[in-house]
Amino acid sequence: MTDYFDELAERLREHGARPDEVRATLDDLASFAAESGADPHSEFGPVGEFARQLTAGGGAEQAPPAPRGQDTWRWSADVFSAPRKLAEFGAQGWEMEEVDRFGAFLSRRDPDSPQQWEYRQEIADSYRSRAALARRLAPQGWEECGHWSVFVYLKRPKAASEGPAARVSDPPAVPRRRFFLGWAGTAAVLAALIAAGFALVRGTTLAGEALGGESAGGADAAAELAGMAVGAVVGAGAVLLAVWAVSALVARLRARRG
Known part of the structure; x- marks a missing residue:
């Protein structure tokens, strides 16, 4: 297992990933592999191909820094309440950027032109099943925005179906509460x-x-x-x-x- 991640780290650096991105990505992947007990080769596929997939967007799977003036909020919910809370906060203009290793959601909102977002919580027990899920839902406008354990989260802008009506005209303040337990x-x-x-x-x-x-x-x-x-x-x-x-x-x- 160590040899796989050592080679993956080298490939990620070759593709231009920063050292902090490489460390964070490897920590997440190693934790996932340890939880599932699966062999990384069978779970993630060949090292070279997997490294290219991880860096296809120009870096490892890390959310970009928040643009200046953007609201940022990190919050958590149990798996039963998460879909309902994601729908509620998506209607307030919160776009989820990632799910951290503790299962917390990092969300951002443009204070000048907030847009509504839709979310899905799905089940996928491996990297390949997540990739298959993403391919199946991509034609409907869904894209993966994070995963934790076997739970996968996808998002899509509501403007794709509602146009200008999806804009949030009077967004509420950033919530003070960070934990939601149903x-x-x-x-x-x-x-x-x-x-x-x-x-x-x-x-x-x-x-x-x-x-x-x-x-x-x-x-x-x-x-x-x-x-x-x-x-x-x-x-x-x-x-x-x-x-x-x-x-x-x-x-x-x-x-x-x-």
């Missing part, structure tokens, strides 16, 4: 916190019993502690799988309606 996201966070708290308390108790002596009770506690550790891993995987499945279903339903 009821589904709140429930997921609370469930995770409750499970983590229970596991911590119970695990601490069992660890004390296991280390307290050589009795049969201590052995039973050690066995139960090991079982809890395995169960915690399996449970976390089940929660992530459930979130992914629900998000994929919601994305498909929205796509059919759209």
Whole structure:
């Protein structure tokens, strides 16, 4: 894996990418590869071709600096609330430029001539599936504006369908709030916190019993502690799988309606 990214870094520099762009791009790609567990060669394709794709726009996949006088706002939402909030803020003239490694949206708005934007949240589990998704939606005017984990975000200017009517005549002020958590996201966070708290308390108790002596009770506690550790891993995987499945279903339903 290291050899692949070392060669990719060299190719990106040959294509004119700046050192900070190369580092940021490699960090994102390495994190994605580590999360998916896939081999970079099969995930991203040949190094030379992938480097050309990344630098096709004149540099690595980094958003350009905000033009002078432009509003900039970074915000976050859970995956269930994100499509609704993107639609809301897109109607206020906010154009999403990128999604950072923590899943936050970097948005910008021209204060002099703000335009409305439309967004989609889709599911794609690899670079190739993202590329296929982009090719499929490109004829409709959609372009990828960021991704995080298996979630892909696309945008298109509303002016393409509404013309001058898509201009925002009286844009509201830059929101002060930066975090948006809906009821589904709140429930997921609370469930995770409750499970983590229970596991911590119970695990601490069992660890004390296991280390307290050589009795049969201590052995039973050690066995139960090991079982809890395995169960915690399996449970976390089940929660992530459930979130992914629900998000994929919601994305498909929205796509059919759209």
